[in-house]
Amino acid sequence: MCYISVRRLLGYWLWLSPSVASAAYAPLREYAGSNFFDGWDYYGFHDNTTWGNVTYVDRQTAMSSRLTYVNGAGNAVVKVDNTSFIQNGPLVYRNSVRITSQEVYGIGSLIIIDVRHIPYGCSVWPAFWTLGSGKTWPQGGEIDIIESINLLPNNQIALHTTPGCFQSQNLGQTGQTTEGDCSTPQGCVVRETKANSYESGFAQAGGGVWATQIDASGIFIWFWSRPDVPENIKTSNNASSIDTVPWGIPTASYPADGCNISQYFTPQNLILLTTLCGNWAGVPGIYDSTCHTPTMSCAVDNVVGPGSPTYDQAYWEISWIRTYTLALPGQPTTITSSDPPVQDASSMTVSRGATTSTTQATSAALTPGPTVSSAVSSTLPTTSCVFGSVLLVAMLGNLMLR
Numbered sequence: 421m422c423y424i425s426v427r428r429l430l431g432y433w434l435w436l437s438p439s440v441a442s443a444a445y446a447p448l449r450e451y452a453g454s455n456f457f458d459g460w461d462y463y464g465f466h467d468n469t470t471w472g473n474v475t476y477v478d479r480q481t482a483m484s485s486r487l488t489y490v491n492g493a494g495n496a497v498v499k500v501d502n503t504s505f506i507q508n509g510p511l512v513y514r515n516s517v518r519i520t521s522q523e524v525y526g527i528g529s530l531i532i533i534d535v536r537h538i539p540y541g542c543s544v545w546p547a548f549w550t551l552g553s554g555k556t557w558p559q560g561g562e563i564d565i566i567e568s569i570n571l572l573p574n575n576q577i578a579l580h581t582t583p584g585c586f587q588s589q590n591l592g593q594t595g596q597t598t599e600g601d602c603s604t605p606q607g608c609v610v611r612e613t614k615a616n617s618y619e620s621g622f623a624q625a626g627g628g629v630w631a632t633q634i635d636a637s638g639i640f641i642w643f644w645s646r647p648d649v650p651e652n653i654k655t656s657n658n659a660s661s662i663d664t665v666p667w668g669i670p671t672a673s674y675p676a677d678g679c680n681i682s683q684y685f686t687p688q689n690l691i692l693l694t695t696l697c698g699n700w701a702g703v704p705g706i707y708d709s710t711c712h713t714p715t716m717s718c719a720v721d722n723v724v725g726p727g728s729p730t731y732d733q734a735y736w737e738i739s740w741i742r743t744y745t746l747a748l749p750g751q752p753t754t755i756t757s758s759d760p761p762v763q764d765a766s767s768m769t770v771s772r773g774a775t776t777s778t779t780q781a782t783s784a785a786l787t788p789g790p791t792v793s794s795a796v797s798s799t800l801p802t803t804s805c806v807f808g809s810v811l812l813v814a815m816l817g818n819l820m821l822r
């Protein structure tokens with residue numbers, strides 16, 4: 421009871437003090453450096469989901485043949501085998517890697533990946549994506565964060581779900597929508613329009629960063645090429661909280677008014693892979709739209725043979741992946757709708773997703789408007805009336821002094 425009233429008072433205080441930042445997300449886990457490959461499972465089987473010409477090796481093979489390792493710069497490298505000679509035949513498999521995080525990330529999560537190099541080249545099909553746990557695809561939902569093929573210049577973002585999930589018209593996004601129905605085979609696709617999101621241009625710009633917000637209010641994905649990475653990400657480390665408010669409009673927005681996120685998305689595993697050819701990169705008509713090789717067969721002209729120089733650019737180089745959560749462990753996540761509407765003027769100018777997410781994931785029952793940050797609420801003691809009263813007196817004193 422006392423907690424609610426302290427919250428209300430805090431709300432008024434925030435309303436009167438628009439300079440209070442909403443530091444929304446607390447760090448959960450970092451995959452980086454010598455610990456990058458902890459907490460992942462290696463697939464250990466050939467590509468039986470997109471029918472590429474690869475075997476995704478097990479951990480021991482990946483480590484011993486250096487398809488996964490940490491390089492001198494401390495970055496994780498995940499690559500396609502470019503040292504083995506592969507013969508032609510009825511079945512053609514070159515070694516590659518598919519890893520799946522052991523942890524899952526549900527509504528209220530933020531996932532940020534800092535990448536230096538993404539695999540590219542004819543036949544190459546890399547993806548960093550998430551897949552709903554505990555269900556048969558696509559019943560748990562799928563979020564494709566980084567995905568492109570061959571020599572295409574741009575990244576493509578997509579969601580995959582069962583029927584009934586659409587990208588709403590009520591959008592703030594910089595990317596270009598090419599399909600709005602998430603249950604179609606290609607999913608609801610948003611093509612990146614910013615420069616240097618894939619291929620050689622991405623690497624030459626120094627790579628870039630993607631942030632994916634999975635929230636009750638929607639799914640929102642931002643991309644920044646290296647020179648445009650926001651200050652609060654550039655200056656963060658693995659212990660920093662992260663606020664989405666300064667990021668502006670996302671590349672791709674999937675607001676909940678077109679897709680009930682909690683209905684279509686179970687907690688998500690992270691997946692990183694590179695396949696070759698298969699049912700996107702290798703499809704005749706798609707393959708030869710950017711690749712003009714001798715026989716125009718994706719596998720024969722690329723996978724078959726020595727592997728180098730064909731796959732010299734077919735590697736991921738990743739500085740880190742960090743995951744965050746709205747709620748701090750052991751802290752309250754429910755706010756009653758009796759809290760006053762608190763509006764931070766600075767946050768009203770940014771996109772819908774960025775503004776409303778903190779509150780909606782904190783409590784789906786919350787009326788629109790409040791922007792009380794979870795970090796502020798989380799750090800507030802839930803039970804101490806004495807503390808609340810002291811805080812109140814201090815705040816009022818502070819206000820009167822202005």
Ligand SMILES: *[C@@H]1O[C@H](CO)[C@@H](O)[C@H](O)[C@H]1NC(C)=O
Nearest residue numbers: 448449450451455657658659
């Ligand atoms: C953060 O990074 C430091 C090294 O920079 C490492 O020792 C520590 O384990 C990391 N913490 C997490 C949560 O990954």
Ligand SMILES: *[C@@H]1O[C@H](CO)[C@@H](O)[C@H](O)[C@H]1NC(C)=O
Nearest residue numbers: 463464465466467468469470
């Ligand atoms: C792919 O193969 C693995 C290993 O045999 C199996 O567990 C999995 O169910 C298969 N996946 C599909 C989609 O067939």
Ligand SMILES: *[C@@H]1O[C@H](CO)[C@@H](O)[C@H](O)[C@H]1NC(C)=O
Nearest residue numbers: 472473509510511512719720
């Ligand atoms: C790989 O490449 C060959 C072409 O040599 C193709 O016929 C085959 O269907 C492809 N897929 C697999 C899984 O081997």
Ligand SMILES: *[C@@H]1O[C@H](CO)[C@@H](O)[C@H](O)[C@H]1NC(C)=O
Nearest residue numbers: 676677679680681682683684
């Ligand atoms: C969204 O889905 C959840 C879980 O299936 C359900 O409880 C909720 O009522 C749905 N919300 C709306 C607005 O349909």
Ligand SMILES: *[C@@H]1O[C@H](CO)[C@@H](O)[C@H](O)[C@H]1NC(C)=O
Nearest residue numbers: 499502503728731732733735
């Ligand atoms: C294979 O690719 C790596 C970069 O991923 C490159 O350094 C190497 O020279 C390539 N060729 C061979 C034969 O290893």
